[in-house]
Amino acid sequence: MMVQxxxxxxxxxxxxxxxxxxxxxxxxxxPRGNAVLITGSCGTGKTTLSMEFLIHGALxxxxxxxFSVTENSEKLLSNMMPYDFFDESLFTTEKLxxxxxxxxxxxxDLEKIEFSFEDIDKLIKALSEIxxxxxxxxxxxxxxxxxxxxxxxxxxxxxxxxxLGASLRDTKCTSLLVxxxxxSDARYSTYGVEEAIADGxxxxxxxxxxxxxLRTLQVVKMRGTSHSRAKYVLDITPLGILMVPLLKxxxx
Amino acid sequence: xxxxxxxxxxxxxxxxxxALALRVSLASYLDSLRGILEGYAAKANVECIYVxxxxxAASIMGALDVLEIKTEHVHFVDCVSHTMLGMVGTKKDDILxxxxxxxxxxxxxxxxxxxxxxxxxxKIVLFDSLNSLCIHNDVKIxxxxxxxxxxxxxxxxxxxxxxxxxxxxxxxxxxxxNLVCDETLVLDTVTK
Numbered sequence: 001m002m003v004q005x006x007x008x009x010x011x012x013x014x015x016x017x018x019x020x021x022x023x024x025x026x027x028x029x030x031p032r033g034n035a036v037l038i039t040g041s042c043g044t045g046k047t048t049l050s051m052e053f054l055i056h057g058a059l060x061x062x063x064x065x066x067f068s069v070t071e072n073s074e075k076l077l078s079n080m081m082p083y084d085f086f087d088e089s090l091f092t093t094e095k096l097x098x099x100x101x102x103x104x105x106x107x108x109d110l111e112k113i114e115f116s117f118e119d120i121d122k123l124i125k126a127l128s129e130i131x132x133x134x135x136x137x138x139x140x141x142x143x144x145x146x147x148x149x150x151x152x153x154x155x156x157x158x159x160x161x162x163x164l165g166a167s168l169r170d171t172k173c174t175s176l177l178v179x180x181x182x183x184s185d186a187r188y189s190t191y192g193v194e195e196a197i198a199d200g201x202x203x204x205x206x207x208x209x210x211x212x213x214l215r216t217l218q219v220v221k222m223r224g225t226s227h228s229r230a231k232y233v234l235d236i237t238p239l240g241i242l243m244v245p246l247l248k249x250x251x252x
Numbered sequence: 253x254x255x256x257x258x259x260x261x262x263x264x265x266x267x268x269x270x271a272l273a274l275r276v277s278l279a280s281y282l283d284s285l286r287g288i289l290e291g292y293a294a295k296a297n298v299e300c301i302y303v304x305x306x307x308x309a310a311s312i313m314g315a316l317d318v319l320e321i322k323t324e325h326v327h328f329v330d331c332v333s334h335t336m337l338g339m340v341g342t343k344k345d346d347i348l349x350x351x352x353x354x355x356x357x358x359x360x361x362x363x364x365x366x367x368x369x370x371x372x373x374x375k376i377v378l379f380d381s382l383n384s385l386c387i388h389n390d391v392k393i394x395x396x397x398x399x400x401x402x403x404x405x406x407x408x409x410x411x412x413x414x415x416x417x418x419x420x421x422x423x424x425x426x427x428x429x430n431l432v433c434d435e436t437l438v439l440d441t442v443t444k
Contacts, residue, residue: 212355233357237365244360245400249393 015174018056021243031224035165039179039188040204050140050176058095062137066098069146073098115150128167144177157193199223255439256283260291268409271402273429277440299375301366303329305384309347329362353388356397376411383420391424398432
């Protein structure tokens with residue numbers, strides 16, 4: 001019975017991002033329940049992509065929660081206003097919720113430099129409870145790097161992501177975990193652990209070509225679906241994120 | 253039949269989604285623009301996405317204004333003004349700027365954006381001109397760019413007009429156009 005359920009899920013249950021090109025790259029969307037690392041350096045569009053994923057979801061009837069570590073909700077909302085698809089009522093009707101992580105830290109008495117394993121359990125329980133309470137099918141943590149900063153050891157980071165993933169999978173919640181890396185980083189996450197545990201990795205970058213700076217996106221890994229691994233160039237427009245293939249000019 | 257009449261007649265008979273190589277002489281350049289924008293697009297209620305890589309969009313709008321050609325149905329993608337820093341301040345609402353004619357992906361993205369923004373209304377994409385794009389880009393990357401763009405527009409039933417100036421044409425440009433275009437129309441003053 002369980003095997004049959006997994007097969008059914010693999011075949012068709014996709015979380016449509018609403019970003020046409022990304023859904024096309026992923027053959028229909030993110031496999032539901034996946035925890036996907038959205039990784040890249042600053043200014044590459046990680047937060048915009050994540051928020052667009054939530055808004056399109058909410059417009060399709062799937063509630064979403066955005067856990068923000070780095071920006072307050074007012075700033076996030078004002079950044080979303082220019083988009084044609086932005087609908088303020090999604091927030092007033094609580095189809096979309098922005099949660100300030102600092103409030104959670106305060107409530108759980110986690111305003112400290114390093115979290116213990118008990119703290120990790122408390123934090124996961126709190127995040128999961130919010131997801132369940134809001135009946136959220138989509139979740140974003142922006143950024144997982146900021147949370148991992150409090151975990152310090154590989155073991156704790158691994159425990160946090162695995163437990164969080166398991167907890168969300170039970171609710172069939174698809175999550176995007178925003179990861180901040182430096183342009184010079186040779187790996188996909190700051191601590192190296194996040195990328196190994198995540199079900200998917202979407203790498204966003206700035207590509208310099210003959211003095212031009214292009215925003216790029218590449219799906220490096222995505223469990224549960226075949227997908228393109230090519231690099232695409234993206235533009236953030238009032239209609240949302242648009243993408244086209246990166247031209248190679250015969251040079252590769 | 254004038255060159256402009258020939259061009260309008262050709263555009264009216266084209267099936268949606270066709271890629272047309274339009275080779276014009278310098279002398280018939282403005283007549284060609286009149287034919288496309290006034291003789292065809294305005295009359296047939298067709299929106300025109302005008303990609304300019306030759307002169308800034310504001311200058312083209314000025315020239316069209318002098319010629320009394322209306323531009324309400326024209327949406328510009330301007331690949332030139334950003335390279336002439338002082339021109340950016342003259343930008344108008346209906347002009348989308350691309351930082352450089354070498355950012356061909358961004359040209360595609362602006363065209364894609366306008367295609368979506370215009371919606372279901374009939375539209376065409378006009379490239380002015382391939383000669384200018386060739387100043388800034390290698391022929392291989394332009395071929396790849398046109399191949400993707402034309403096929404993308406074809407899939408959306410949007411006609412693409414790739415304009416080249418005959419006097420500035422090269423064999424490379426002709427071969428490239430033969431490869432990606434369905435039809436070719438040569439217009440010069442002799443045909444008047």
